[in-house]
Amino acid sequence: MAVKKVGRGSFKQQISDDLRQQIADGTLEAGAKLPTEAQLTDQYGVTRGTVRAALEILVNEGLIISARPVGHFVRDRKPMIFRPQAEFRPRPYTPEMDAFMTENASRDADQDIEVSIVEPTAEVTKRLQLDAGELVVSRRRVRHLDGEPFNLNDSFYPLSIVQDSAIMRPDNIPEGANEVLAALGYRQERAIDELYVRMPTPDEVRRLELLPGTPIGYHICTGYTEAGKPVRVAITVLPGDRHVISYERRREAPSDEA
Amino acid sequence: MAVKKVGRGSFKQQISDDLRQQIADGTLEAGAKLPTEAQLTDQYGVTRGTVRAALEILVNEGLIISARPVGHFVRDRKPMIFRPQAEFRPRPYTPEMDAFMTENASRDADQDIEVSIVEPTAEVTKRLQLDAGELVVSRRRVRHLDGEPFNLNDSFYPLSIVQDSAIMRPDNIPEGANEVLAALGYRQERAIDELYVRMPTPDEVRRLELLPGTPIGYHICTGYTEAGKPVRVAITVLPGDRHVISYERRREAPSDEA
């Protein structure tokens, strides 16, 4: 080997550490092309397999992408899309003193809707407190921005309460599904929100066209009537490379301490 | 090869798809031991390298862990720790109708604190609107639960306003850093919150002892005085396998639509 094993770690760790450092300090800037596998093989005096193992680490960290057969490139930084979700915005949002989130004002929005009657997953069954065998209406949507998939929004309703309503039509609902539910006598007065952070499933990778190393935020919102009956579960999948969840607050809950 | 290449995908894709399916449908339940690499090598009629590539996919999806030299195991599902952050809880939390988040009531809590005067990162400089060369006081904390690192909470203050205050002491601040700031004439009246979802840096992996395939939530809270002067940046790193962010709401912002 041309290079001796200095410091700790395996060869692939050393190589990926080197490249990560170059990305961090700007030697390799966003969009820049990395050396080819052959060049790295020569440079470090290891075999191609070892070089590929090092690059794979960086791919899985979301730092680089492989654009076959052109080469590896430093991944562009998050587009800094600003998308305040209502649930993350307890107070009206006012755009001041936050120059860092003023990008992406308005762009072409679009969505695909797919409505079906399905057996609910355990996740949905539990939150809707369904009996065994009870079916739900599923409204699955892929929201697009400028033609690219942007997030997923799947809502589930007990079939028993939305049967034959506008919720079952595979169109946009101008007044909003919540108003339809309210007209049916199930106005939502409370909601419980949960946010998970995890790696995507292959299905989510496909629907959102995710690159390797892209984690997601998994947001589950369960809506309840005043009587405490759950009537709706909405699951939003937010790709980490396309979303910044942001909101402003005024006092009263002085935040993270410390 | 003993197994023919049915359907799509490479051998490693087929193998990881098979195993992922078995994990999803419960054939392999949480904590179960996977077949050894040698067994999978025989079973699929490929070389060990191919089997390892398949397992690596599942590791990076956070589905399995490798416990050398014992074997690979299905990763335990998130401990479902419930930690409402103040900023995600616009209304007081009431524990009702949510049996799915009642675990982990009270456990041993602990934290390490490390205070220093540092040159701020670009991220902090921008949010604190600092001049070039201006220094900050950094309070870096690792919070532990039952002896395990649970999350990171790093706060940054302009050196010019907290010099010689209790904020610079590497102890817990009983009344809270925010009260100290207020006593210094910098009471925070507004805050901007941002939440990013991404893979961890090696430093975050080390501080939080993260397993491969564990993404993080990266929460930045910038606090402002009434006059609009930023006085504090708090960065919280929440490991995806240890956190569920959860809160309850009542009406007024009827959520995710759809």
Add this chain to the structure above:
DNA sequence: CAGTGGTCTAGACCACTCT
């Protein structure tokens, strides 16, 4: 066509743990 990365083979040696 040459050059890129994607996949796979068939070995090898190592560190570690358990028996």
Add this chain to the structure above:
DNA sequence: GAGTGGTCTAGACCACTGT
């Protein structure tokens, strides 16, 4: 010592793209 996974070598063939 046997068995596990971690790392690495030294090849091979393929699909795709650009010249």
